[in-house]
Amino acid sequence: MTDIALRAVHLTKRYGRLTALDDLNLDVIRGEVFGFLGPNGAGKSTTIRLLLGLARPSSGHAEVFGVAAADVTRAHRLLAYVPADVALWPHMTGAEILHLQARTGPGTDLAYRDELVDRFELDPSKPARTYSTGNRQKVALIAAFATRAPLLVLDEPTSGLDPLMEREFRTAVRSARDRGQTVFLSSHQLAEVEAVCDRVAILRAGHLADVATMSGLRALHRSEVTVSYTGPAPALAVVPGVEAITETGEGQLRFTLTGPPAPALRSLAAAGVTALAVREPSLEEVFLDYYGTENGR
Amino acid sequence: MTSVAVAGRPGRAVSQLAIRQIRRGGLIVAVLAGGMTAIVAATFDQVMADPAAAGSLQALASNPAIRTLFGDPIGLDTAGGFTVWRVGTVTTVLLGAWAILATTRTTRGEEEGGRWDLLLSGRITLTGALARHLAAVMAIAVATAVGITGALIASGTPAPGALIHGMGTGLAGLFFGATAALAAQIFPTRTPATGTAVAVLAVTLLARMIGDGVPALGWLRWLSPFGLMALSEPYVHNRAVPLLVLLAAAATVTVAVPLAAARRDVRGGLVAPPTGRPARLRLLDNVEAFAIRRVLRPLTGWALGIGAYFLLIGLTATSVTEFLAGNPALAGQAAEAGFADLGSVAGFAATLFALLAMPVGGFATVRLSAFVAAETDQRLALLAAQPISRARLLGAETAATAAAAVLLISVAGLTTWAGVALTGGHLALTAALHGVWNTFPVVLLSLGAAVLATGWAPRWTGVLGALPAIGGFLLLVIADSVAAPAWVKSLSPYSHLAPVPLAGADWAATAVMLALTAVLTVAGLAGYRQRDLRS
Secondary structure (H helix, E strand, O other): OOOEEEEEEEEEEEEOOEEEEEEEEEEEEOOOEEEEEOOOOOOHHHHHHHHOOOOOOOEEEEEEOOEEOOOHHHHHHHEEEEOOOOOOOOOOEHHHHHHHHHHHOOOEOHHHHHHHHHHOOOOOOOEHHHOOHHHHHHHHHHHHHOEOOOEEEEEOOOOOOOHHHHHHHHHHHHHHHHOOOEEEEEEOOHHHHHHHOOEEEEEEOOEEEEEEEHHHHHHOOOEEEEEEEOOOOOOOOOOOOEEEEEEEEOOEEEEEEOOOOHHHHHHHHOOOEEEEEEEOOOHHHHHHHHHOOOOOO | OHHHHHHOOHHHHHHHHHHHHHHHHHHHHHHHHHHHHHHHHHHHHHHOOOOOHHHHHHHHOOOHHHHHHHOOOOOOOOHHHHHHHHHHHHHHHHHHHHHHHHHHHHHHHHHHOOHHHHHHHOOOOHHHHHHHHHHHHHHHHHHHHHHHHHHHHHOOOOHHHHHHHHHHHHHHHHHHHHHHHHHHHHOOOHHHHHHHHHHHHHHHHHHHHHHHHOHHHHHHHHHOHHHHHHHOOOOOOOOOHHHHHHHHHHHHHHHHHHHHHOOOOOOOOOOOOOOOOOOOOOOOOOHHHHHHHHHHHHHHHHHHHHHHHHHHHHHHHHHHHHHHHOOHHHHHHHHHOOOOOOOOHHHHHHHHHHHHHHHHHHHHHHHHHHHHHHHHOOOOHHHHOOOOOHHHHHHHHHHHHHHHHHHHHHHHHHHHHHHHHHOOOOOOHHHHHHHHHOOHHHHHHHHHHHHHHHHHOHHHHHHHHHHHHHHHHHHHHHHHHOOOOHHHHHOOHHHHOOOOOOOOOOHHHHHHHHHHHHHHHHHHHHHHHHOOOOO
16 A cells, blocks of 8 residues: 555546536645645535545546545545545434444444544434534434544535534544544534644646645745844845834834745844744634735635 | 626626536426327327217216216317317426426525525625526426427317417416425425425315316315316417406516515524424434334325325226216227226226326335435434444335335225215225235336336436336326327337236236346345445
8 A cells, every 4th residue: 555645636627617627637645634624615615525536636646545536446445534524324224324434344343432432422313404514514424423534525624613622523533543543624614624734735726736744834935023223124025935023112023034044044143132032823813814905715 | 808797797606506406307397298288289180080079089078077086078079179178287286296396496595505695695685586596497497398289289280279378377377386385484494394385286286176076066166276277278278368367467476576585594494493302312223213103204295195196096996987887989099098998996096006107106206215315415424433344234225115105005096985985886996905015026126126226327316217107107108198109008008008907917027027126126236235325
C-alpha cells in the first residue's frame, strides 16, 4: 500500500457548462488529518463524490491508497464516509442502521462502536425518522469512527452537532489519528479545522487555492505586528509585505506583515524598539484573505 | 412595486407549488380517463353490429357473478351504458388511486420530508397549505370529470347520462382525495396514510361488488362511491340522489381535514408513533438481505390486495362459466367485449390471469421507483460508500423485486384455486399456478424496463417500467377497439401470451420476452455502473 491515502490527479467535474471542480491535484498523506476548506458551493462535496466514485470525473482520476476510486469494491474497503446531509431509512432504528453499516462495511470494532454510542449520547432504539439533523449525523459518525478503515472521509460532519458533541468529535478524530487512520475532513468550521488538522487545502470556486500545513498557511498570510519604540518612527511604508500601518498611541505602531519578516525587522532596528508582539493570523483571517473580497466566486 | 405584489400573495405561490408537483401525473390521468372513455364509446357500434348482441348482453346482467366482477351492466343497449360498464370502474379506480397517491405525496410526504417546515414558517398556515394542495388534486378530479363528460357527449351519447357519469367519477375522485388528506392528518408518516386511503378504496370497491352480486346486501352500495355511481344509473334513470349523497360524503370528509389538522402539530399526526423499540437485526447482514427486508412490507400489502381480488375471481369462476357455457351467443359477445374463452373455468382463469401482469408489473415498477427515490433523497449514500459495487446494489434490488413478483403471482394462483375449490369447481392447483406463472415474462419485461430507466434515465423509471405491463395492455385494448393493423397489436406483450391453463405456454414468445428482459437488465446495470448517483 502506498503512503498516499488519497490522490486527485487533474480531477475535473463539469455539469453541462458549469465547472464544479477544475483540475484538482491533491495528495493526502497516510496518517494525517487533512482539512478541506471552502465556502458553500466551492466544490467540496463534488470533490468528495468523485473521490468516493459516487460521481464520475469529466477528466482526471482519483485514487484511494493507489486503488482507482471508480473500483468501489476495493477502494471502499479502505475508507468510511460521513455525508454532509445524512439521510437514513426512516423506519429503521439507529441500532439497526449501525448493524447494517457494520455488516456491509470494511470491518467494525463493535466494542468501540458501543463506546461511541455512549460518548455521543445517541439513543439507538429510536426510529431514524424521529432523529434530528444532529442525531442523524451522530449515527453516520459513529458508524464511520467505529470502522478500522485506514481512511475516514468526513463531509461537513459537525454542522448539526452541539458544542459538547463537537468536543467528542474532536476527541474521536484525534483517537483515529493515534490509531494511524487518515482523516479527510471537509468543513467550513474554521475552529474545528484549526483544532484537529495537520494540513489544509483551500478550495475556491472549483479551484484549489492553496495547500499547506497549518503553520505554513499562517506564515503565508498576514501576521499582526505591534511595536513600541523610543527612537524615530520607523520608515515602514516602503518595506515590502508591510501594510495597514496604524499609530495606536505615542511611540506605538501596528501593522500587518506578509512574507519573510527580515526587511521589516531591519527598518525597526533603527527605531529603538522597546516591545514587539507578533500575532499569527487565525484561520478565519486566512480564510477571509482568500474569500473576503470575492466571496468565493 | 414588484416586491410588494409578490409578498402579498403567499397563498398563490403555495398553490403554484402544489400544481407543479402534480400536473404531469394529473394530466396523464385526465387524458387517459377521457381517452379510454372516448375509445370504448367509439367501439359500441362495432360490438352492436350483430342484431342479437343487444339482447344477449342484456341477459348477462342477470348473472350475479358478472355483476360482481364488472359491475351492474345497466343500459348495455346504449352506447353510453355500454361505455360506463366497460370503463367506468377502471377510470374511477384510476382517478381515485391517483388522487390518493398525489394527495399523500404532496401533503404528508412533503411534511414528513421536512420541506413544509420552511413553507409554514412563512405566512401560510398549515390548514392553508393543506387546503391549497388538496384543491390542486381536486382540480384534476374536476378536469377528469369534464374530460369524461366531454368525451361521452362528443361520442353522441345523451348529455344527461354523460353528465351523471362524469360527475360521479369526479365526485369519487374528490372523495378519495379528501380521504387521503384526512388519513394524512391522522398518521404522522406517508405510508400508513396512503395505505389507509387505499384500503378505503379497496373496501368500498368490494362493497359495491358484494352489493351488486348479493341482492340482500344491495344496500352496501350506498356506503361506497362506486356503489353510489352504480345507483345513479347513468343513461337509464340518471338519478341525482346517489350523487348528492356522494357529494355530501366528499364534503364531510373535506371539512374534517382542517378540523383534524387544527388538532395536531406540524410533522405530527393525531396518532403518535412509538418512540423506541428493540432492534430487529434480521435481514441486515448484506445488501441482498436488506433488499428482501425492504420488500417484505410492501409485498404483504400487495399480496393482500391481489389475493383478495383473485379469491373473488375464483369464487365466481364456476358460476360465470356455467352461465356462459349455457349461453353460447353470450359467450361470443363477451369475446367481442374483450373477454374470450370465458366458457370454461380454465379459459376464464386464463383470461383473468393475463390481467395479473398489470398490477404485478406495476409492483415491480413501484419498487424500482422507490429505489431511485432512496438514491435521490440520499438514503442510499451510506450504502453506496460501502465496498459494494453498483451492479450488486441494483442487482440485489432487482432480484428481490423479481422474487417478490413471483410470490405475488403465485398468491394470485393459489387464491384463485382456493376460490374455485371452495365453490366446488374444477381447476387443478398446478393448472392455476402454470396459468399465473405464464404471465411472469410480462412482469419481468416491466422490471427490465424499470432497471434500464434506473441506469440511464432515473426520472423516467415509473413511466418506462409501466410501459410493457400497463402500456402494453392499454395498447392491446385500444388496438382491438380501433381495429388497428396486426403489427400494432403485436407490439403488446399481451398479444404473445398464450391462454394458460386453457392452452400450453407459448415457449418461443416466453423465450423472446426473457431474452429481452435480460438485455434490458444488463443495459440498465451497465448504465447504473457508470452514471453519477443523484445528489
